[in-house]
Amino acid sequence: MILYPAIDLKDGQCVRLLRGDMDKATVFGEDPAAQALAFQKAGCDWLHLVDLNGAFAGAPVNAAAVEAILAATEVPAQLGGGIRDMATIEMWLGKGLARVILGTVAVENPDLVREAARAFPGRIAVGIDARKGRVATKGWAEETDVMATDLAKSFEDAGVSAIIYTDIDRDGAMAGPNVAATEALARAVSIPVIASGGVSSLADLTALRATGAIAGAISGRALYDGAIDLAEALALLKD
Template identity: 85%
Template sequence: MILYPAIDLKDGKAVRLLHGEMDSATVFNDSPAAQAAAFADAGSEWLHLVDLNGAFAGTPVNGAAVEAILAATNLPAQLGGGIRDMATIEMWLTKGIARVILGTVAVENPDLVREAARAFPGKVAVGIDARNGRVATKGWAEETDVMVTDLAKSFEDAGVAAIIYTDINRDGAMQGPNVEATAALAQATQIPVIASGGVSSLEDLIALRDTGVISGAISGRALYDGALDLSAALKALA
């Protein structure tokens, strides 16, 4: 199972939100590039980047910070937030992003996900963010009637590289991930599932790993707060 350290970008800085609320942002590093380099130095294999402003704006906002991260490290990075058309997908992949994450558009324009996955094999992931089993979009501001499992299964034949599943109620709350719901999703679909939201300890990571069906986990606040030691976590998962 791969651990993806998260760098959430707001106004050019590395922050964490609580329950996805933009007003509850805590700044952890004024230099996202320096943060990325620190994660690389600790032995990370991947980075998980989110353009928070972009998720609300519907178009990239923190592009300069993303490019600085790409320049500061050789690690592959996946990026979500404000990626809602083919031109933006192509732009980010050309700049060196290893995998784009399509969230809102996966609900509103699933054909774009299919087109992108065909055009860029292995480079398109779907971000499914949920409250109580239902998908939320537009930076978690809008809830839909779409069920998580239904959305995931609809992309099984599309060539999607991964599904990043976030339980919004757990995100940034340091209460542990929703292991049961994440494992159930992973068992219901053939697409690899990456857990996001609430990973706050080594025990959480081990619980996700021990399901045997979850391919990755994203952690942010716990790494910044020191509740999770990155080097120790990477060793435990190796």
């Protein structure tokens, strides 16, 4: 199971939100590239980047910070937030991102996901963010009647490389991930599922790995708060 350290970008800074609320942002660093480099030095295999402003704006906002991270590091990075058309997908992949994450557009324009996955094999992921099983879009500001599992299943034949599943009620709350819901989703589809939201201890990582079904986990606040030591967690997962 791969551990993805998260760098959430708001106004060019590294922040963490509580349950996706932009008004409840804790700033953890002024230099995202330095933070990314620190994660790389600790031994991570991937980086998970989110353009929070972009998720609300519907277009890239923290591009300078993302480009600085890509210039400073060598490990592959995936990015979500504000990526809603083919031109933006092509732009980011051209700048060196290993993978882009399509969230809102996966609900509103699923054909774009399919087109992008065909055009860029292995480089398109779908972000599914849910409250009580129902998908939320536009930076989690809008809730839909679409069920997370139904959305995931709809991309089974699309060539999507991964699904990042976030339980919004757990995100940034340091209350542990929703292991049962994430495992159920992972067992419902053949696409690799990455858990996000609430991963706050080595025990959480152990529980996710123990399912035998979950391909990865994303952690942010716990790494900044020191609740998880990244090097220790990576060693645990390599055992």
